[in-house]
Amino acid sequence: AQSVTQLGSHVSVSEGALVLLRCNYSSSVPPYLFWYVQYPNQGLQLLLKYTSAATLVKGINGFEAEFKKSETSFHLTKPSAHMSDAAEYFCAVSDYFGNEKLTFGTGTRLTIIP
Amino acid sequence: SAVISQKPSRDICQRGTSLTIQCQVDSQVTMMFWYRQQPGQSLTLIATANQGSEATYESGFVIDKFPISRPNLTFSTLTVSNLSPEDSSIYLCSAGQGSIGELFFGEGSRLTVL
Numbered sequence: 001a002q003s004v005t006q007l008g009s010h011v012s013v014s015e016g017a018l019v020l021l022r023c024n025y026s027s028s029v030p031p032y033l034f035w036y037v038q039y040p041n042q043g044l045q046l047l048l049k050y051t052s053a054a055t056l057v058k059g060i061n062g063f064e065a066e067f068k069k070s071e072t073s074f075h076l077t078k079p080s081a082h083m084s085d086a087a088e089y090f091c092a093v094s095d096y097f098g099n100e101k102l103t104f105g106t107g108t109r110l111t112i113i114p
Numbered sequence: 115s116a117v118i119s120q121k122p123s124r125d126i127c128q129r130g131t132s133l134t135i136q137c138q139v140d141s142q143v144t145m146m147f148w149y150r151q152q153p154g155q156s157l158t159l160i161a162t163a164n165q166g167s168e169a170t171y172e173s174g175f176v177i178d179k180f181p182i183s184r185p186n187l188t189f190s191t192l193t194v195s196n197l198s199p200e201d202s203s204i205y206l207c208s209a210g211q212g213s214i215g216e217l218f219f220g221e222g223s224r225l226t227v228l
Contacts, residue, residue, distance in 0.1 A: 032214050032215050034215045034216075041221065042221055043118065043206065043218075043219030043220050043221045043222060044157075044206070044208075044217070044219040045219070046215075046216055046217070049214075049215055049216065051214060051215075090156065090157070092215070094214055094215045100144070100145045100147075100210035100212075100213075100214060100215060100216070100217060101145075101147065101159065101162065102159075102215055102217060103159070104156045104157040104158075105156060106155065106156040107156050
């Protein structure tokens with residue numbers, strides 16, 4: 001079965017600093033990988049996705065992620081954190097058949113320090 | 115895109131009773147899913163709601179405890195039966211429109227069982 005592991009349940013960065021949220025995947029076949037964001041009291045929203053095209057994927061709100069097969073990683077980054085980035089971030093992988101069913105990581109809560 | 119509305123947004127229920135959560139999508143979708151998000155944990159897929167037929171349940175979830183209906187392409191219900199405090203959680207409805215891994219989520223229904 002496919003799975004994702006998010007390192008760090010809580011990450012704090014200063015406003016303007018680099019954001020780095022880590023995600024490693026386990027898959028016996030090329031995976032489809034996703035990052036979702038959940039703002040307080042809201043549903044999850046797709047941030048970006050990797051589906052075997054370009055390895056560097058750009059998403060909304062200035063976020064991007066790089067698929068590294070050699071490291072089985074799909075880390076999420078943003079060059080300069082903004083207060084509005086405070087949220088919970090989930091890495092996810094689609095199942096073997098590449099359909100819409102997702103398996104989520106445990107999430108990383110991002111706090112921005114003014 | 116799709117906008118998903120869930121009702122109720124929150125409820126407090128007594129042990130042994132049942133709660134039915136409604137999920138309405140503002141456009142036709144191919145797939146609908148129900149997830150559970152327990153406090154401090156990630157999202158766990160309960161089942162895929164199939165239109166006009168029985169839902170497909172994930173390991174550890176059974177129809178008697180979590181009956182699901184999907185009478186048409188835009189509406190589904192999840193019932194959590196014979197409630198116990200362990201069922202206290204956020205239940206999320208999600209839907210896809212055929213693009214791999216791109217799911218839209220409702221804001222969730224927060225259930226507290228006393």
